[in-house]
Amino acid sequence: MSLHEWNLTMPRHPFVGLANYAQILATPSFWQAIGRTLYFTLVSTGLELLLGLAIALLLNRPFRGRGLLRALVLLPWALPTVVNGIMWRWIDNPDYGALNALLTQAGLLHAYRNWLGSPWSALNMVILADVWKMTPLAALLLLAGLQTIPRELYESAAIDGAGGWRQFLGITLPLLRTSILIVLVARTIEAFKVFDIIYIMTRGGPGDGTMTIAYYAYTQAFSSLLFGKGAAISYLIALFILLLSVGYVRLLRPAQ
């Protein structure tokens, strides 16, 4: 399909070779969408990993009510993305949103802001919504990794006089490498094709500020009925994700 000029409103779908790809690669808005998507992917994956790790470390320590807290932490992740998106749209509402109310009452903000009203702020608010939802998954995966690390290692390290930070760098991090890799790859792929949360929260606006690459493919195919172009963009997305994943694997391959 990506090799045809496939305009649904036209009776014929002539073969055009790589023309769709050439056209897309020459479109500035495609590259802007790629740039935005990379930013989204890096920031959201990075934050999810860091926060997830912090939560996992916390939940790995024994304390009262740990089981309950472990279950509670998963709640945002259990929420459907659509619900999450609608919820955050309400939180970010410029006139009666909870975020405005909270920040104003805390004295951090003197006038209500339109969080989804400028391209830069909207993109970051969508990232915030994504991080809120997906951090629990990262925490869960990392917690599972943490539990496989034998306690004896820490005990012997403590006997050798290694402090908490040394233990973390020397034992936890290396042994958690596989879990981190899984989180990174899974979240990068997910984040790179982010679509639903954008569809719900901003529909690519304002001023294309949240037009990520998957949403761009969607508008080409379904709003403009250019299925050939939409398909070509989707293949390009797949290619980008493949490159990213290969990069990760190289980066985090255990030294041999």
Place this chain on the structure above:
Amino acid sequence: MLTRRRTAVVALLAALAIGLGACGGSTSGGSTAGGQGSGMQPAQQTVTLRLLTMKQAAYSDQDVQAMAKGFEETHPGVQVDITFVPYESLHDKITADQASGSGVYDVVLIDGMWTGEFARAGFIRDVTDRWTPAMQSGIFESSKDIVRFNGRLYGVPWINDTKFLFYNKQMLAQAGIQQPPKTWEELLADARLLKQKGIVQYPIAWSWAQAEAVICDFGQLMFSEGGHFLDEKNQPAFQTDGGLQALQFMVQTLKDGLSNPHSISYLEDDVRQVFSQGQAAFALNWTYMYALANDPKQSKVAGQVGVVPTPAFSGKPAVGINGGMGLAITKSSAHPDLAWQLIETMSSEPVENKYAALSLPIWKDSYQQQSVIATGPELVQAAESQFARMESRPNVPWYNQMSTELQKDIQSALLMQATPQQALQRAADFTRQLAQQQ
């Protein structure tokens, strides 16, 4: 090593999933209907008609359900199954449904600018020969326009709508303003006064979100400046004269603090909420806002809501933007005759009159009916003069593509990232290319 291989497999699977998604991408929610009921079945068999409509503006969900119920009562054995989606999802939902080749819906609600696109794509049926003489003579010409393409009719208008100027009577009285504005210049002067007196922080609320909503407000302003989206040769005309002045007007009201700066993320229903909360003195919106803003259960300003035709620029005639929508039979429907009967019932004069409070009838005669006038004398009066002079957004098969680009460019001007000239020029270049490719 194992990790590496596993990861590569994950990546490949993900890539494949996306690629396949793109090819078959049009699978929609359900996959029933379609083949059901081919050939004559025993009379007892129930037939389900699936109707896709929208969940905002015009008729409320309850109204539509009541209409369907009325139809079921007179058509035993027929069940009407209704799906409501937000307006913003409607176009793409129809596309996904029909492009899949096994569409689920029998009757779909279409906006006027999609008629050409859907007709050319073969998503909806030509129903010109089903139109009765009574329909031909009784329905507004401007309403027929919305389902007409190349001289043929592809549906029946169901919603007759245009944007009105709503105002808060109490706020205007407080500011000593005797009567609502008739021109955009008067409106700005009033807004300035309201702001100066501290009666309302941002006097005007608009629906300028990156959606069709912003095109409607822009189009309304452009039409009242005598501008057009396209010229007779279907070449872009919005970047000059009327269109340019409209966008400059929009940007200036933001700079002056007369328009609510949050307008940039408002859809029509957000405008209704803001107005109903008493946070705006003026708002441009569709018919449905009148009843809802006057409903004490949903509005703090009930009883203070005034409505007049949209202003003109001084010296120019007032022109309303055509916001009518129609019902069409899908190509995939297995029951086109029943689908037609459903459409005929839902758009019939008695039914339209009965539910006139939220959406005004498409029938000329309705405006003489006491029952219709009683739903809101002020509104019906405003409607009469507004419906007499309406202009439509262009009904070309590539309208949606043009609109998508224009929405983005208008927003870049509203965000002060580009001047109105630059923004519209960009959209015009894009549109010129589009027109050429056809």
